[in-house]
Amino acid sequence: MNHVQALIDAIGEGAVFALIAVGIGLVFGVLRLINFAYGQLIMVAAYALAFPGNWPDAASIGLAVLAAVVASLVMERIAFRPLRTADPSTMLVATFAIAYLLQNGALLQYTYRQQGGLGDSIGTLSGLNQAVTIGSLHIRWVTFLAIGAGLVSLGGLALILTRTSIGLQMRAASMDFRTARLLGVKADTVIMAAVAISGVLAAVAAVVLSISSTSVNPTTGFQETIFVLVGVVAGGIDRLVSATLGAFAIGFAIELVGTELPNSGATPFTSNVYMPSVIYLAVIVVLLLRPAGLFARRGQRTVERV
Amino acid sequence: MRGTKRWGLAVALALVVAIAVAAVGVTTASGAQSAGTIKLAYVADFTGQMAPFDNPALTAAKLEIKNVNAKGGVLGKKLVLLQCDTQNSKPDVSKSCVDNLVGQGAVIGLVTCDVDAATAAIQEFLNKNLLTVSPCIGTDQMGPKRFGAKGKLAFSFGNVAQDEGAAMAEYAYNVKHWKTAITVTDNVIVYFKNIVQAFTSRFKQLGGKIVDAESFTAGDKTISSVVSRVNSHKAAVIVTSDGFADWPTEFAGIRSLGNNTPIMNSWAGDGTYWYPKGTKVSNYWYVTYASVFGDDPSPQVKALIAQMKAIHQPPATGAFVQGSAAIDGIVAAIKSAKGSTTGSTLAAIMVKFHNLPTISGKVSFSPSLHSVFGRAYRVMEVQNSKPKFVQLYTTKKLGTL
Known part of the structure; x- marks a missing residue:
């Protein structure tokens, strides 16, 4: 197959993973919580897309956003809030x-x-x-959508974080939650806002994923979230940009390695059946060489990896 | 604060109860055991990925049991079906299901339609020395090959992959005159792999050429690159065996690139539940046990579908007939054993089945193949998302793995 086509497909997959990473990175930034249940927010939104049958696209997308935001807020209220002062490992198990x-x-x-x-x-x-066909290359419109949605989400989030009061409070909370509260930042409001935004981002991810997958099932979003979390840690979980780049990198690598490795072979590097081994080996090497993450700033301290 | 704690405790308790209820959802189709009954334990996936195949088989099995009991039962004993949902084939739930139902007096086990998904339940039944039957496992692994000496008690009324893959190859090559093929293997279960292997061997034997062989594992996130690679080759037909989550993505992906090459699938691609909303399903062929679209050539099959529709459980795929056929096979074995339900006795009879007539056709087993071979397939064609029965086809020679 054309290697350029492989690169295009890899960029498309990376963009979807980056989109998911923005929501995960935001919640981690504010709550210091690695949310394994984020994939199920995507699943909830995808079921909402499937639910109305023949509704107009805008209406079903609106329903998906509503469903994901409500689900994320309920999740925060009944699970994360009571455990807010608990050990990080307790929170992690709760998300599982x-x-x-x-x-x-x-x-x-x-x-x-x-x-x-x-x-x-x-x-x-x-x-x-x-797909748009250019010579022997095929680029699906959803690839453009994934890239666009990823950039807009990241840019929009940057604007919220830097140009709004709630964004300022989120940044303060992510730096030092206790001090921020002492200075008047309302913890519940900040956290609810972050969680609600992550719900919107989950709905956007659900729309993008469902265009190419064409269906939703109970495991929708779960496998993607596992890969994205690995990418986020490998990229550098402490900053939204490095986390997003890490997720993009792992999506890109999965698609490219899966394409370039042959279909048969008995050991890793000789068959795409062993693709996860290759990817996770690469992640281990990255973390050994750059413990703070591949895209973390030089000299940045290592984040506690729960 | 105390109120919050109480509230939290209440939620936690509710979750524990919900999970406990979800963990083992056992229902019984009848009351307590009595001396005049033979209890069958149906442990399968009634809610997960195998549900489109298991639920119709379960319904057909229940209807057949009703018919058997209406005629006086098996040597005077009524059949009683106990069922338990493995919830997407979870191994721990499967084992709990088996223990629970055997504890209620079940003496014969029935399991889900895929050997990988059913393994936990099969092993548990075999460890209790019970005859274990699947209505529609489609590989040679339901027997000694996978389960060793204990596997002598394991049988499937599904077609063995060497037979089904060969039927697809012969139909493609001899009937449709497709001389070149691209194969796509989903490695997630052995049935999918075996079908493509058997197709490949038989297709090559006939003189066909495989121009590209692709593979992936459902959920590995490489399906879009598989689609791109398939699209970069030219062949008369694209052959696969798939029906899980990546299958609609694969089909819609290939068509979205403007590629209208005929696609051929195994029984895994039966039914319309997977049809993508934004893509017309056309130029699509598959083989199955029965047509659920009102045009099956067998009056008995049509009558069974009508019965299932009457109770508002129309079958989604053709595998439903296997539920009925499995009950017929079990009844025939018990009668030959003069009422014994001992696993080894029933297995010794079942392995000698040769052209046993069932609603799904004639069933034969052999010491090496505990799944069916030599039965006629329904070849189905789909154009504009409308499936129709094309013809019956019986494999002339088995493929190899």
């Missing part, structure tokens, strides 16, 4: 529990609908799954 609870909830709804759990079809913005 929520992820599996939501997955199983999605699975059980199929029982009542007496339908298989292979998933529900999504047709929102399905035209963007078509």
Whole structure:
């Protein structure tokens, strides 16, 4: 296959992962919480996209945003807030529990609908799954959308963080939460705002993912989130930009390695079946050489990796 | 603060109860055990990825049990079906299900339609020396090959992949005159892999050429590059065996690039539930056990579909007939064993089945193949998202793995 086509596909996958990383990075910045349940927010939004059937695209996207924001706020209220002062490992386990609870909830709804759990079809913005053909190259419109959405999300978040009062409070909270509270920053408001924004970003990710996957199932978003979290840590979790770049890098690498490795072979580096081994080996090497992350600033201290 | 703690405790308790209820959802189709009954334990995935295949098979099995019981049962004993949902084939839940139902007196096990998904339940049944039957596992691994000596008690009424893959190859080469093929293997389960292997061996044997062989593992996030690589080759047909989450992505992806090459799938691609909303499904062929679209050539199959529709459980895929066929096979074995339900006795009879008539066709087993071979397939064609039965096709020679 054309190597340029492989690069285009890799950029597309990287852009989707970067988009997911923005939401994860924001919550980590404010709450110091690695949210494994973020993928299930994407799943909730994707089910909302599938739910209305023949609604106009704008309406179903609106419903997806609403569903993801409500789900993220509920998650924060019933799970994260009571555990806010708990040990980070407790919070981490709680996010795992929520992820599996939501997955199983999605699975059980199929029982009542007496339908298989292979998933529900999504047709929102399905035209963007078509490709532009330039010579022998094919670029799907959704690739442009993923890149655009990633850049707009990152840029928009930067504007909120630097140009608004709530953004300023978020930054203060992320630097030193206790001192920020002593100076009048309302913890609940800041955290709810961050969580709500991450919900919006999860809905955007759900829209982008569902265009190419064309369906949602109980595991939608979960595998992506695992990969993205690895990328975020490898990139440098302490800064939104380095975390996003890390996620982009791992998405890019997965797609490129998967394409370039042959289909058969008995050991790593000889077959794309072993692609995860190759990727995780690369991540280990990166963390050994640059513990603070591949894109972290020189001299930046290593973040506590829970 | 105290109120918050109480509230938190209440939520935690609610979660624990919800998880506990979700963990083992056991239901029984009948009351307590009695001397005049034979209890069957159906441990399968009624909510997860295998549900489109397992649920219709379960419904058909229940209907067949009703028919058997209406005619006086098996040598005077009524069949009773106990069921338990493995919730997307979770191994721990599967084992709990088996222990629970066997504890309630079940003497024969039925399991989900894929050997990888069913392994935990199969092993648990086999460890209890019970005859273990799957309605539609489609590989030669349901037997001694995978489960060793204990596997002598394991059988499937599904078609073995060497037979199904060869049927696809023969139909492609001999009937459609497609001489070149691209294959796409999803490595996630052995059935998917075996179908493509059997197709490849038989297609090459017939003189066909595989111009490109792609593979991925469902969920590995490489499906878009697989689609791009498939699109960069020219062939008369694209052949796969897939029905899980990446399958609609693969199909829609290939078509979104303007590639209208015929695509051929195994029984895994049966049903319409996966049809992408934004893409017409056309130039698509697959083989299956029965057509659920009202045009199956068998009046018995049509009658069974009508029965299932009458109870508002229409089948999503053709595998439903296998639920009925599995019950027929179990009944035939128990009758031959003069009422014994001992696993080894029933298995010794079942392995000698040769052209046993069932609703899904004639069933044969052999010491090496505990899954069905030589049964006629329904070849289906889909154009403009409308599936239709094309013809029956019986494999002339098995493929190899």
